[in-house]
Amino acid sequence: MVFLIPPVVGAFIGYSTNVVAIKMLFRPLKEARLFGLRLPFTPGILPKQRYRLSQSIGAMVERELLTPQVIRARLAQEDVRIKIKEAISQFTDKIKDNEQLYSSFVSVAVDFLRKREIRLELESKGRIFLRNIFNQLNTMQRLFLAAGQYDITLQEKMPQIIDELISNTESLLKEERIKNIFINAVKENKVKLDDYLFERLISVIDGQMESILASINVKQLVCDRIDSLDMKKVERIILDVMSDQFKWVEIFGGILGFLIGCFQSFFILFLR
Template sequence: MELKLLLMPLIGLFIGWGTNVLAVKMLFRPHRPLHILGINFQGILPKRRTEIARKIAETVQDELLSIHEITRIFERFDIKEHIDTAIEELVRNKLKNRILEKIPMLAPMVESLLPKIQPAIVEELYLQAVQIKKAMIEQIHDEVDIAEIVVEKLDLYDLNEFESLILKVAQKELRHIEVLGAVLGFAIGSIQALIIYYL
């Protein structure tokens, strides 16, 4: 009798652990529906993959990385310095060299004019670049759908890769579920043993 009472918590432990291990496995397996005695069995993730991918994508878009955040970063980029450097390169080196190659006599005039026209060119190109940047931001808002990009990427994963991705993220939590099953099974087995012992 005492051996039976001692075995009850251990049996409960293995039942609790085993059922939770099976439940975790059934999140992912079987990939294709199995028909047993008229009942269909399929893992939750394979069965609801599209819906899960859509929910992950919506969460990424709404909570983690919205298109507004991306364009706000893009808006902060200072392009004036880049334009200034590019114009400096263009005017000082390329334009000056081409003019002087064709008409060497204009060297003194080119040297005196370049410092005067360069700031005007930089300012005009900067204003044009700001307009282009605004148009690009509007186009990004209209045409880029973060959720759709994430769904497309997740759809590219086959079921084994999708399973690996989920396990990589939730391995620790899934292991805790298995251990919790063992602890609860042991506790229930212990309670049963105590009830039997005292009855």
């Protein structure tokens, strides 16, 4: 009976030690101090190293998981392409069935044309267009225009001309006839439109992949998210994922303690 004590005690100690060790991964959440001195093993390993851990995980995600190569490979997979095409198809369905979206489209288009840099570009193109026309006139026609200074007047009034052009374009797009032509064109060419939008979207994403990921800053995004999590929530997440593994670590500690106890019993028996 005496020889059973070391294996039982060893199993208890081995199991209990691993249980405590696993608890010490997460607890205590904050450091404890006695007489102004920080007590050893406070806070727990994960609370103490959470910021280093978040940096490591963020760097790993950025370097290994969310890379341009990985995303491009994922976009090339058929199931993803099907999902993107379905989303585009749903979008074009809304356009052809929802007249309000056409009004939104007109508003966005007009706002785009009225941007300062776009207006300046249109004015520049307009002056170049007029210059090309003047260059194609014969000598008498040029002389007539020069005498009346029509060319200079047109150049100076280019901003006003562009304003009128944008206003006329807006009025034209708001006409019921044009709206119906646009909606009917979308309906009649929906498949072609879907394919075109899909190819353009994939092309833009592929061409701008590096800059998109750089602007997102995947590493910082992951770090901020992990750092913002409450440690109790982190504990629950890790325990949910690794509860079976932790349980086997505890059991293995008990088995190892039991075997060491058996070795001690046999050693004592051998010495006798």
